[in-house]
Amino acid sequence: METAKESVVEKYQEDAGKRQLTGFWFMVARTAAVAMAIFHLYTAVTGPVNTQNAVHLLFALPLIFLAYHCRVRDTQRIPWFDVIPILLSVVISTYYVYHFDRIIYQLGYLMPTTLDLVFGVSAILLLLEACRRAIGLAFPILVLIALAYAAFGQHLPGVWGHGGFRWDDLVATFYLGPTGIFGSLMRTSSTVIVVFIMFGALLVTTGGGDTFMRLSNAATGGMAGGPAKAATLCSAMFGSISGSTAANVATTGVFTIPLMKKNGYSARFAAATEASASTGGQILPPIMGAAAFVMADVISTSYLDIISAALIPALLFYLAIWMSVHFEAKRLGLNPIPKDQRPTLREGLFNVETLLLPLVVLITMLVLRYTPTTAAVAAYFTAMVLYLVSPRSQGTLWERVKTLPAALEAGAMTAAMIAVIIGSVAIIAAVISITGLGLKVSSLILMVSGGDVMVTLLLAMVVAIILGMGLPTVAAYMLAASVVAAAFVEAGLPSLSAHLFILYFAILSGVTPPVALAAYIGGAIAGSHWFRTALTATKISLGGFLIPFMFVYHPPLLGQGTKLEIAMAVASGVLGIIALAASTIGYFARPCSWVERGLLLFAALMLINGQAITDVVGIAVIAGIFVWQRYFSHAAKGGRPLARSPSKEPL
Template sequence: MSDPALSPSGERRKRDFLTPLAITAVSLILTFFHLYTAGVSMLTAWIQRDIHLVLILIIVFLALPARRGGERNRATILDWVLIALALASGSYIVVNYQDIVQRLGAPNTADIVFGIIMIGLILEATRRATGWVLVIIAGTFLLYNFIGPYIPGLLGHKGYSVSRVVSQMYLTTEGIFGVPLGVSASYIFLFIFLTSMLEKLGMGDFLLRLAMALMGRFAGGPAKTAVLASGFMGSISGSAVANVVGTGTFTIPLMKRNGYKPHFAGAVEACASSGGQLMPPIMGAAAFIIAEFLGIPYINVVVAAIIPALLYYLCVLFGVHFEACRLGLTGLPREQLPNAWKVLREGGHFLIPLVVLVYFLAVLQYTPVRSGFYAIIAMFIVSFFNKETRINWSRFKEGAVAAAQNTCTVALACAAAGLVIGSINITGAGLKISSFIVALSAGTLWLALLMTAVVALIMGMGLPTTAAYIVTGTMAAPALIKLGVLPLAAHLFVFYFAIISAITPPVALAAYAAAGIAKDDPMRIGFTACKIGLAAFIVPFMFAYEPTLIAEGDFWHIAWAVLTAIIGVMALAGSTIGFVVRAASVPERAMLLAGSLMTLYPGIYTDIIGLILIALALGANIIKGKKLVGKVSAQSFIP
C-alpha cells in the first residue's frame, strides 16, 4: 500500500498546510520589518521600498490564485517560481545597491534583466490583486515610451530605448520605487496594521454599538446608526467595500425591518461606507500620498478634509431623516438599545490609540510614521485594560496576516502607478496632458473641473481609490492648479471624485456589495446612493472655487461658510427626498435646490440669496402643512 504522504491527496494536504504557514510567516516578517523601521531605524528610501514590495509580492503569489476560480491560499509550482524571481530581483538591489548608485545612468545587462523581471512581476501581481484595468493602464503607458515617434501632434515624442525605460522604472526612485510606493512602505502599512488589530480586538462591534446607542432612538434610527457606524468604521478602515460588508450585514437588515425599502437601505450603507475614506483621522491611503506629493504635513490634509466630510455625512443624515419622516418611521424602543455609558465603559479604551495618533500628528507635529508607531504602542497597552481584548500571540498573528493582505491592493496599486508616473516623467506627458486639458476647457475653470471629475469617476470605477487618484491627479491636478485652484484643493478634488466612484453607476462597487445584502438591484441602489450623497458631487466644485470650505482663511469666514453650507446640505437633502415638514411641491423642491447651491458656494451675496430661497421654501412648506392639519381637523367635525 502506498504511503499517504506521497499520494496526490497527501501532497495536496501538505501543500495546503505549507502555503498558509508561509503566508503567516511572511506577514509576520512584514509586520516586524515595519515596526522596526518605524520605531528603531528607517532604512534608505530605495531599500525600504524594495523590501516592502518584495514581501508584498510574495504574499500575493502565495494567497491569490493565478486564474479566476482558483483556490486562494494554495500556491502552485508557478507561484513558487514567481516568488523565487521576486526574491532574486529584490535582493539584487539590496546586494548591489552601492554599485548601482555609482553607475547610475549606465545600467549593465544584469540591471536590465532583473528590471524587466520586476516589472513583469508587478504587472502579474497587480492583475491578481486588482484586476486587469490597472495593468492595461500601466502597460499602455509603458508602451507609450516606445511608440512616441509614431504618434502625431502634442502627445508625440522622440521615443526611448528599453534600457532607458527599465533604468527609470527599476533603478531610480522616479518609477516603481517612487513617492506612491514610498508612502505605502513608510506608513500606510502601519496604519492598516493599527486598524486591523483594533478590528480584531473588537473595535468594530464597539463602534456599531456606540452608533446604535447614540442614534437608534431617533426617527429612522437604524439608518442613522448605519451612517454613524459606517463613518466611524470608514475613518479607520479606508475601504468602501469592506466597510459595507462589515457594518452592512447588521445595519441593512435592521433598516429593512424598520420600514425602509431594500434599495434605500442598501444605498444608505453604500453611501455612508464610501464617505468613510473622507473621514479623519485615518483617511484613505491616497490622503497620505497627497501630503507627499505636495510636501506638506499629513495633518494639513486631515484638517482640509474635515468640513467636506462633515457636509457629506450631514447630507446623508438629513436624507435618511427626511425619508423616515416621509414614511412615518420611528426609532427603536429604548429597551432594544445599548446604554451609551456602558458601551463607552466597556470599549472606550479603543479610542485612546486614535487620540494618541491625533495628538502626535496635530499637537506635537510628529511625522505620520512616528505618530503611527506610538499609536500602535498605545493600542498594545490599552488592549490590557479589558481581559477580553488583551493581545496574545494568536490575535497578533491574525492581525498581522489581515494587515498584510489588506496592504497588498494598496501597495501594488502604488507600484503599478509608479510605472505610470515614471512614463509620464520620461516623456513629459504630464505637462502635455495638463496643457491639453487647459486648451480643451478653453481656460474655463468649471469646464476643466467637470472634465477632471468625469475622468476621476471613470478611473475609480475600475481602479482602487489610491490608483485612481494617482493616475488622474498626476495628469489633471497640474491643469487645475494652472487655472488658479489651490494645490491642496486641486488634489482633494481628484481624491473625492475617486472615492465617490464607489457609488457611481454603472460600476458602483459599494452598491454591488450592498446589493448582495439588501437583495435588490445594484443599479437602483447606486442611483439612490448618488441621490442621497449628492453633496459629495457638489462640495468639491465649491471648495475648488472658494477654499474656505477646506479651512483656508480666517476663523469668522470659515465659521460663516460652514454654517451656511450646513443649511445648504439640509435644503439639498430636502430637495432630493421631496420632504421637509411635509411632502414638498415641485416649486418648493426647486427653491430648496437653488438655495442649497447658493449657500454651498461661499460668498456673502450668494449666501443671502440662498438663505432667502430656502426660507421661502420652508415657509411655504410649513404653512401648507398647517393648512393641511387644519383642514383635517375641520373635516373631523363634519358629520
C-alpha cells in the same frame, strides 16, 4: 446573523480571488505576513533602513501571490506554477537590495546591465499580475496602456506623440529610477502608510468593529431612521481606519443593511446608504484610504495640514448622508428602534476607551508636530497595551495575546496590496512625467474650458470619475492627479484644494455607475439590483459632488481664514447640504412638491461659491420654503399625503 456575515465575506473574498490556505502554505503566508509587520513596526521605531522600499516589496509581492489565486480551483492550495512568481518576487527585490549602492551612485545617468533589464522586466510583469489578482483586470490594463504609450507613442500624430524612448531606458527608469517602482511613492508606502494600516487592523481585529456598531446603535437607535444613521456613523468610524471602501461595505454592511431593511427602508436604499457611508470613509481623517500620505508627498506639504483641511468637507459629506436618511425616514414615517432592541448608551460606551485613547494619542502627537510614522506607532502600541490590560477586553490574557498575530497578519496583507498598487501607480506616473502626457491633457482641458474655472472643474470632475472607476483609493487618486492636476495649476488653483477636489471625485466613482464597486457589494448583501442601487447611492452622495466645488470657491471650508470666515463658511455649507438632501429625497418640513424641490436645489447651488449675495439668496429661499411648509402649505393644514409603503419606495 453570523452565518450571513461569513457567507458574504466569503463571497467577497472569492470574487476578489483570495485563497483560504491551510497547512504548510498557511504557515508560510502567516509567517511572512507577521515578519513583514514586525519589520515595519521595528523600523518605525528605530528609523527606516536605506533599502526600506525594496524590503517592503520583498515582503509584499510574495504575500500577494500566496494570498490570491490565479484559478478558482486553487482556492485552498498553491499549485507548482504559483511557486515561480513567489520565488521570483523574492529574487527581484533581493537583487535591488544587493545592488543598492551601485544604483544610488548611478542616479542621473543610469547604465543598466543585462541583469538589471531582465529583473526590471520581471518586476513590471510581476506587479501587473499581482494587481490583477488582488484588484482585478482594469488597473493592469491601464498600466499596459501607459507602457504602450511610452514605447510606441512617438508614432502618434500631432501633440499626442512624443520623442520616443529606448526600451532599455524605459525599463531602467521604472526599475532603477528615483520615480520608478522603488521610488518616492514606495517610500511613502513603506514608512507611513504601512504603520497606519497596521494600527487600523489592530483596532478592528481586537473588537473595534463591534464597538463601532454598538456605539452607533446606542447613539442613534432612538432617532427616526436610527439603523441608517447608525450605519452612517459606524461606516464613518470604521472606514476612516480601514482604508478600503469595498472591505468596509462587506464588513459592516452585513450588519447594517438587514437592520435598515427591518426598520422599513427599501433594500435599494439600505444598500445605497451603506455604500455611500463606506465611500466617505476614504475622505475622513485620519487615514483617508491612505491617499492623505501620498498626497502629502505629491504636493510637498505636511500630513497634518492635509487632514486638517479635509476634516470639515468630510463632516459635510456625512451630514449629506445623515440628512438624506433622516428625510427618507420622515417621508416614510419610520419609527425609532424599540428601546428593548437597542443597546443603552452605557452598553454602547463599554470598552470604548480602547478605541478613543489611541486616537487621542495619534491626533495629539500630530498636533505637536511629530512625524506621522511616530504618531501612528505610538498609537499602535497604546492600543495594543490597552487591549491586553483592559478588564473589559474579551478573553483571558493569553487569548488576547494569541489575537495579536492575526492583527499583524491582517495589517500586513492590506499593506501588501497597497504596496503593489503603488508600485504599479509609479509606473503610470513615470510614463505621464517623461512623456508630458499630463501637461497635454491639462492643456486640452484648459483649451476646451477657455480658462473658465467652473468649466475646468467640471471637466476635471468627469476625468477623475472615469479614471477612478473600479480602482482602490490610492490608485484612483494618483492616476487622476497625474492627469488633471496640471490643469488646476494652470488655472491658478491652490495645490491642496485642487488635489482634494481630485480625491473626492476619484473615490466617488465607487458609487457612480457604470462600475460602482461599493454599490455592487451593497446590492449583493441587500438583494437589490446593483445598477439601481448605484443610482440611489449617487443621489444620497450628491452632497459629495457639491462639496468639492464649495471648498474650491470658498477656502475657509478647508480651515483657511479667520475663525469668523470659517464659521460662516461652515454655516452656509451646512444649509446648502441640508437643502440638497431635502431636494433629492423630496421632504423638508413636509413632503415637497417638484417646485419646492427645484427651489431647494437652486438654493443649494447658490451656497456654493460663498459670495455674500448668493448666500443671502440661498438662505432666503430655504427659509421661505421652510416657513411655507411649516405654516401655510396644504400639508401643514392637515392635508399631508400618506407616505408610500417602504416596499414601493421609488428610490
